[in-house]
Amino acid sequence: MPIFVSTQWLADNLHAPDLVIVDATWFLPPTDREGRREFLERHIPGAVFFDLEGISDQTSDLPHMLPEPRDFATAVGALGIGDGVRIVVYDALGLFSAPRVWWTFRAFGAQDVKILEGGLPKWLAEDRPVEAGPARRPPAVFTPRLDRSVVADIAHMEKAMGSSTQILDARAAARFTGEAPEPRPNLKSGHIPGSLNLPSSKLVKDGILVGPDVVRAELAAAGLDMSRPVITTCGSGVSAAILWIALESVGKRPQALYDGSWTEWASRGKPIATGDA
Structure with missing residues (x-):
């Protein structure tokens, strides 16, 4: 199964009802950039923000460890990501944190999840549309099936x-x-x-x-x-x-x-x- 979709594919499918676009932007601790702040400033239309630190094991002293299945399901369901949807993940650096979120969704049993090739930088370079502000998707039900192996x-x-x-x-x-x-x-x-x-x-x-x-x-x-x-x-x-x-x-x-x-x-x-x- 292909890992990536192109910017043209995403542009053509941008408003598909079964597609959820996920902004997975995260930066290393020494930087002063913050993923959620940049998401609110601009993101691909219809995207939701996946907070790598927020959707993690809050009982661990380690950064962004995988949460328990029930907690993951609650968090992504609140974002409007449910069973049977197609998921496309991207980040603001092109290819940095998106693979981690792609892997996370796959580990929890998502069947159709891809990464946007070139991420937000390529999308912007092609002068494609963006929007600002918080995400707006109705809640959904995600059934977690964590493959612990x-x-x-x-x-x-x-x-x-x-x-x-x-x-x-x-x-x-x-x-x-x-x-x-x-x-x-x-x-x-x-x-x-x-x-x-x-x-x-x-x-x-x-x-x-x-x-x-x-x-x-x-x-x-x-x-x-x-x-x-x-x-x-x-x-x-x-x-x-x-x-x-x-x-x-x-x-x-x-x-x-x-x-x-x-x-x-x-x-x-x-x-x-x-x-x-």
């Missing part, structure tokens, strides 16, 4: 170390090696021992996922064995989803995504390796 926890990662399962980390190389600090304070840099590094920035060009040949070349350069299972990870479970879609684009479905990612691993006193993979 695609969500790795810290125990899962401990078992993966030294096994046939590969761990692929999407963070920048200098954070992976331990040479650069983490964006979150008081968090050591480095990586899970035995993991591989493929910065998600190598897979995105001008807000669009690179082609399959480039994805395969980057995976090979990172040392990934396509015949073995792989778990994706990153800083907090967002760019790990970029690795997920890149892998799926070349026919390699990951085993799972590590929800807590480096923020959990490094804050729980787990083993930390530095240097290259």
